[in-house]
Amino acid sequence: MATTKKPTRSRKAKKTTPTFKQKLLTLSYKLFFAMIVLFGIALVFVDIHIRQQFEGKRWAVPAKVYAxxxxxxxxxxxxxxxxxxxLRGLGYQFVSKVTQPGQAEFSTTKSIIYSRGFNxxxxxxxxxxxxxxxxxxxxxxxxxxQGNPIPLVRLEPILIGGIYPxxxxxxxxxxxxxxxxxxxxALIAIEDRxxxxxxGISPKGIARAMWINIKAGSFVQGGSTLTQQLIKNFYLNSDRNLARKLMEIPMAMLLxxxxxxxxILEAYLNEIYVGQEGARAIHGFGLASNYYFAQPIQELKLHQVALLAGLxxxxxxxxxxRNPERSKRRRDLVLKALxxxxxxxxxxxxxxxxxxLGIVKRASLLKGAYPAYLDLVKRQLRETYRDQDLNSEGLRVFTSLNPIAQNKAEAALVHTISKLEKRHGNKIKELQGSMVVTDPQTGEVIAIVGGRQTRYQGFNRALDxxxxxxxxxxxxxxxxAIEQGYTLISEVDDSPYTLTMQDGQVWSPENFEHQSHGMVPLHQAITHSYNLATARLGMDLGLDKVINTLQRLGVTRPMNAFPSLLLGAQGLSPMEVATMYQTIAANGFQMPLRSIRMVTDNAGQELSSYPFQLKQTVSSNSIHLLQYMMQETARSGTARSIYQHLPANINAAxxxxxxxxxxxSWFAGFTGNRLAIVWLGQDDNASLPLTGASGALQxxxxxxxxxxxxxxVAASPEGxxxxxxxxxxxxxxxEHCTGAQQIPFLLGTGPTLAVDCVGQYNDPVSQSINWVKQLFR
Amino acid sequence: MKLTTNTYRIAILSIALAMAGCSSTLVVPTEDRNNTSPRVEQTKPVVNDRAIAIPLPEETVNQSQQSTAPLTTESNAISVPISPSVIEPAQQNTAVIALLNEANNYSRQGDLRSAQTSLQRAQRIAPRDPQVYYALANTHLTLQDYVLAEQVALKGVSIVQGQPDQLNQFWNLIAFIREAAGNTSGAKQARETASRY
Incomplete structure (x- = not known):
């Protein structure tokens, strides 16, 4: 053996060589020590992790988007x-006598609101x-x-959505x-007495839970403390295994x-999982309160908080x-425990x-109710903010969405589409539509409808x-034409027109009713939307000039200088059309359409604002003449059905x-306080039995x-x-001559010769009959 | 003669309304296209059967306007558009006065961003109030954002057509902005325009 060869060493070895038992023991000690050290290190790491998580930013809080x-x-x-x-959007309760915030009472001419206040x-x-x-x-x-007059007050804004991680x-x-x-x-009573x-752990609680469960013959109570539940939700994944369960105990105690x-209780209130809506996971009682009752948590009553605790x-x-009876039994059990x-x-x-139970229907929740508008907001936000800022920093985004206008726009579009489908039967397969509504004075987008399924998050026709x-x-x-010196009564030629292009292609536009009208005054050609006159006029003016005008009106999309551009072959989204018509409505001032007013951090500190910006790109004189023709379109042209339904004094254009x-089928038009663009069509691009007037205008x-x-109000400028x-x-x-019409001109460009007044100036009876006739046109 | 015409109109209109069994009051739009000084018009909110009410000025005061006056036509030209040469100023809304004061206080404290926030709030309530644009242009001027200051002032010009005092003030402001921006010839031009009012 080695001992004979190397006696010295052998002596030493004899002295120190442990038996197998000793070896095992030593190894066990070492292992135990190593495990202690490892466990200690792990605990230190876990402790650091827990503290970092708990004290740092504990939650990724999605940006809140407000109307x-x-x-x-x-x-x-x-x-x-x-x-x-x-108030419905804000989840107010309509009561006979208001007693607390979030309530409103109504009579025929009066309302008393107990507002909630907002920071x-x-x-x-x-x-x-x-x-x-x-x-x-x-x-x-x-x-x-108490009867003291209030000059101005703001209600709290409706929360319309979030930007989720x-x-x-x-x-x-x-x-x-x-x-x-x-x-x-209720939480303490039912979950962790x-x-x-x-x-952090409660052996007493576990024993009690076991006893209760045995007594009930089913699993009614768990033994986890609120702290353990928080640990589970907060730090660990949802896998149910022993290692996780074992980690839970020291982590709960460390916490x-x-x-x-x-x-710990506050963290629990915000962390706990309480529901699911599609892909969106509802966490915390703050959101649960809104999700189930459409009310802020402070306003909840006993039976409501018991339901939440039971969940x-x-x-x-x-x-x-989904399970109202089961939910009520659980709620009542919580109440019994209390x-x-x-x-x-x-x-x-x-x-x-x-x-x-008092649970609100999902439809009454406005969070997520306006996907098309939220889509626009997100696109505008992503120009400035990174995704992780939007879905985790708890930013507050204040938009210009007007829920009242949005509701009305949705109702009008959906109603008109169904009516048209009914009227035209199977000539229309599935009519779609979209709408953009802005405030023509400020350039704020106040409503967007992306399709007839207004809550559908898919294809946003208003933008795409x-x-x-x-x-x-x-x-x-x-x-x-006006900028090139035409007046509203310059004659334009609405006779058949054929253009042979350089590549040999022939372009022969036609009027809608397949008739030509010869020489017509400029204003009539647009109010009746004559294609032949427009094609000739546009070609005389030059395609590049027309494209330049479109650009000055706010169109940024690259456009091809094809003659068909003059009759609208160029494709634009309703939002782009809104930008273009906004410039017309705003007297030639181009303004970027804005959906966001301000973004703040979660403490309310301003991060970005989107101020009122504008740039005059068309002279107010030229735009005034155009506005006149567009008003005439509404009075007596292709859009005259407006005044069969709307009051005569709105002066729509x-x-x-x-x-x-x-x-x-399109219509773009504005009054003093609303600009609305409507598009109707089919997603497969099929023909419609509709024109702009019989479809979108309706x-x-x-x-x-x-x-x-x-x-x-088209105030007449000085020129x-x-x-x-x-x-x-x-x-x-x-003024009183037959066939006379008052028409605006740039100073000095009007006719100088006068005709004899052929009129019924001396015939007040027939003049008055005509006047009455006109009133009812 | 005009009296006779109107008498006939009223008579025929009354008959027509009676025949139609219509009991509601029809407010006949009236229009003034003469380039004269501002009218003083005793008006009430226009209420039609669709219950759309438009607030009208009770009197012409030399104040900025909160809402627009209704435009109506009296002649036989209802089938054509309506464009006044003059828009009367309306009584200023107390809400707007409060916001203008608030903005003024912020400006005095040098907090121009807050002043702009208040002014934009006022603009949403009364987008045709020239004072809002005047004050807003001033904040941009102080912030040396001359391009935007001038554009906001020009927007002001577009809504005070027919109001010489206001036009004078806005063009003088534009002259001042252009001067500050180093546009001497533009400033001179604006001053000349101002002097015409």
């Missing part, structure tokens, strides 16, 4: 019904009772409950003091070691929308279990359906558009008919003079 707040002031055009739309970036609005008086769809007076977790953070005491009592006594019970055990199993622990009296208990605009292009042609082979009228409109013109000869006439 515009409703500004209330005497003189505001607002009907009681409009106010109700707004706006530019100041706080506190919760208060507001007395509102209405008359003729106008808010005439606003005062406090990849895991689709959504939550509204709350602080412990926001949570009703009833909710805390010893919460304020234990050290308890570092943080107070209240801190924790199984949000899907106890889903009050009663048994003397947190509520017998009377409170009886009253609460008699209450219905690029379709030939047909005659909507004509204002650009006629504006170019607009243009119908029908694309080649009637594949697209949806436009339907929408405008529900809005509180202000007239369009413009109005002259009475004899329509037949184009010469000067006078």
């Amino acid at each position: 515009r707040p409703l500004e209330l002031y005497a003189g505001l055009p607002l009907s009681l019904d409009d106010l109700k739309i707004e 706006f970036p530019d100041g706080n609005e506190h919760a208060q009772q507001l007395v509102l008086d209405f008359s003729n769809d106008q808010l005439t007076n606003i005062s406090t409950y 990849l895991n689709n977790e959504d939550r509204d953070l709350i602080q412990l003091q926001d949570a009703p005491q009833g909710l805390l009592d 010893d919460y304020y006594e234990h050290i 308890e070691l570092h943080y107070s019970k209240d801190e 924790v055990k199984g949000p899907s199993y106890y889903d009050p929308r 009663n048994e622990q003397n947190s509520i009296t017998d009377a409170q208990y009886k009253q609460a279990i008699a209450m219905p 359906a690029v379709r030939p605009i047909g005659s909507l292009v004509k204002p650009a042609v006629y504006l170019t 607009g243009k119908t558009g029908t694309s080649d082979q009637q594949r697209d 949806a436009w009228i339907s929408y405008m008919g529900t809005e509180t409109l202000e007239p369009f 413009i003079e109005y002259l009475w013109i004899d329509q037949q000869s184009g010469q000067l006439s006078a």
Whole structure:
């Protein structure tokens, strides 16, 4: 053996060589020591991790997107019904007597609102009772409950959506003091009775849970403490395995070691999973309150908080929308536990279990209700912010969406589409449509409808359906003509026209009704949307000039200088059309259409604002003449059905558009306070039995008919003079002469010769009959 | 003669309305296309059967306008558009006055961003109020954003057509902005325009 060869070493070895048992023991010690060290290191790491997570940013909080707040002031055009739309969106309860924030009462001409208050970036609005008086769809007076007049107050804005991270977790953070005491009592009663006594784990709780479960013969109570549940939700994945369970215990104890019970409870309130809506996971009681009751958590009653506390055990199993009876049994069990622990009296208990669940329908939740608008907001945000900032930093995004206008636009579009489908039967397979509504004065986008399924998040036709605009292009042609020296009565040729292009192709446009009209005054050619006159005029002016005008009106898409451009072969999205018509409505000032007013961080500090910007690109004189022709289109041209339905004094201006082979039906028009673009068509690009006037215009009228409109005021600029013109000869006439029409001219460009007044100036009877006839046209 | 015409009109209109069994009040639009000084018009909100009400000025005051006056036509030309040469100023809304004051306070404290926020809030309430644009242009001027300052002032010009005092103020402001921006000839031009009012 080795011992004989190397005696010295052998002696040493003899002295120290352990037996197998000793070896094993030593190894065990070493291993044990190593495990202790490793466990200690792991614990230190876990501890660091827990503390970092807990103290740092604990949650990825999605950006919150808000609608515009409703500004209330005497003189505001607002009907009681409009106010109700707004308050429903805010989840107000309509009661006979308001007693707390989030309630409203109504009489025929009055409303009392108990507002909730809101922390706006530019100041706080506190919760208060507001007395509102209405008359003729106008808010005439606003005062406090004590009768003191209030010049201006903002309601809280409706939350319309969030921008979620990849895991689709959504939550509204709350602080412990926001949570009703009833909710805390209920959670502790049903989930963890010893919460304020234990050290993170509760052997007593486990024993009690086992006993209760045996007694009940089913699994009614779990033994995990709230702390353990938080650890599960907060740090660990959802796998149920022993290692996870083993990690849970030291982690829960560590958490308890570092943080107070209240801190842990607050984290629990915000972290816990309480429901699922499609891909969106509902976390925390702040959001749960909105998701199930459409109310802020502070306003919840006992029976409501008991339901939420009961949900924790199984949000899907106890889903009050899918399993209302099961959910009610669970709620009542929570209430019973509260009663048994003397947190509520017998009377409170009886009253609460008699209450219905009170869950709102999903349709009444406005979060996610306006996907097309939110889509625009997200696109504009992504120009400035990274995705991870948007879905984790809790940013607040204040938009200009007007929920009242949005509701009306959706209703008008959907209603018109169904009506048209009914009327035309199987000539239309599946009519689609979209709409963009802006404030023509400020350039704010106030409503967007992306398709007839208004809550569908898919294809956003308002932004992405690029379709030939047909005659909507004509204002650009006629504006170019005005700038090139044409007057409104310059004669243009509406006779058959054929153009042979360089490549030998022949272009032979036709008028819609396949008739030509010979020489016609410029204004008539656009108001009746004559194609032949427009094609000739456009070619005379030059395609590059017309394209330049379109660009000055705000079209940025590259355009091909084909002659067919003059009749609207160019495709644009409704949003691009809105940009173009916005410049016309705003007297030649081009302004970027804005959907976002301001972005702030979660503390309300401004990060970006989107100020009112504008640039005059068309002279106010030229635009005035164009506006006149577009008003005439509405009075007596292709859009004259407007005044069969809307009041005579709104002075609407607009243009119908029908694309080649009637594949697209368009209308673009504005009043003083609303610009709306409507597109109707089919996704497969099939022909329609509709024109711009018989399709899109009808949806436009339907929408405008529900809005509180202000007239369009086309103030005549200094360089413009109005002259009475004899329509037949184009010469000067006078006010009371037959066939005289008052037409605007750039100063000094009007006719100088006058015709004899052929009129019935001396025949007041027939003149008056004509006048009455005209009134009812 | 005009009196006679109107008498006939009224008579025929009354008959027509009676025959139609119409009991509602029809507000006949009236229009003034004469380039004269601002009218003083006693008006009430226009209410039609669709219950659309437009607030009208009770009196002509030399204040900025909150809402637009309704435009109506009296002649036989209802089938043609309506364009006034003059828009009367309307009484200013107390909400707008409050916001203008707020903006003014912010400006005085040097907080021009907050002033702009208040002014844009005022603009949404009264987008045809020239004072809003005047104050907004001023904030851009102070921030040395001359291009935007001039554009906002030009927007002001476009809504005060027919109001010489206001036009004078806006063109003087534009002259000042152009001067600050180093556009001497433009400033001179604006001053000349201002002097015409």
